[in-house]
Amino acid sequence: MKVFISWSGKTSGELAKIFRDWLPSVIQAVKPYYSNDDIAKGMRGNTVMAQELEQASAGLLCLTPDNLDAPWVMFEAGALSKKLDTSRVCPILFAGLETTDLKGPLVQFQASKFKKEEIRKMLTMVNKELGEDALEIKVLDLVFEKWWPDLELKVKSLLSKAPESVPGAVRNDRELLEEILAITRNMGSDVSAMASGRRSIGQVLFTDSDSKSSKYGFTYAEAFELVSFLKKRGNTDNSIREKLEGLSMPYFINTALSRYAEEPPGVDIE
Secondary structure, eight states: OEEEEEOOSHHHHHHHHHHHHHHHHHOTTOEEEOOSOTTGGGSTTOHHHHHHHHHOSEEEEEEOTTSTTOHHHHHHHHHHHHHSOGGGEEEEEOTTOOGGGOOGGGGGSOOEESSHHHHHHHHHHHHHTTGGGOOOHHHHHHHHHHHHHHHHHHHHHHHHHSOOOOTTOSOOHHHHHHHHHHHHTTOGGGHHHHHTTSSOHHHHHOOSOSSSOOTTSOOHHHHHHHHHHHHHTTOOHHHHHHHHGGGTOHHHHHHHHHHHHHSOOOOOOO
16 A cells, blocks of 8 residues: 655655655555655656555655645645545644644644654554555554654654754744634635524534544644644633634633643643
C-alpha cells in the first residue's frame, strides 16, 4: 500500500525522510513515497508525483510553523482530499503547532500532534487501509512500542537543531475568528435552520464527536482547541464569551469552557 508524504522546506523535508524510513519498520506492507527534491516539486507536469498522488491509499502532511502557507503543501493536500476520504489524510504537527493554526484545505483533516498516542492513532488508520493484510492490533501495538523510541529520538534531535521558524507564521486569535465568520457566511442551506432557532451556529459548525467531522470540517475536539488557544493567550472566560458573542455559539462556548475547567490541557513538551 502506498502512502504519500507531503512536505515543503528543509526541516519538513528531513522530517518526511525520517517518516519514509520509519514507517516500513512498523508496517512492512507500507510503501511510503516522498519527493527528495524540493526543486522537482515545483516543476509543472511532474508525472511521477502525479502518479504517486493517484495511487496513494493514505497521505501524511509534515507541517511546521514555516510551511503552513507553502503552495505545494496546499496543492498536495488538495489533491489528496479529492482522491481520498479526509480520514485517510493526516497532517502531522511539529514544533508546537496546534490544530487551530491550520487553514485552507488543511482544516478538513484530522491532524495529529507529534505525540506518542496521536502517532499511534495515525498508524492505526494506515494499518486499517491494508484490509486483509492489516496487522492484528496486538501485533501493531507491540511493533509500535519497539520502534517509537527510535522515531521520537530522531525527530526531537532534528527539531532541536533546526533554525527557528519564521515569526508570525502561526495565526493569531483574530484570524481564527475571521475564518469561522467566513464559514458561517457560506452555510447556505443551514441558514434557515439557524434563523428559525432549530440549530445554533455552534451546533452546525461543531459536532459532539471527537472522531466524526461535521459537514464544515470541524470536530468538537477542534472546537475545544479554539477555547484552549484563547485561554493560553491569557483570555478570561468572560473575554472569550465577548470575542465569540457575535457567532451566537452559547452551546459551544459554555460546554468548551466547562470542559477546559475540568480537564485543562497539559503543557506540551516538544
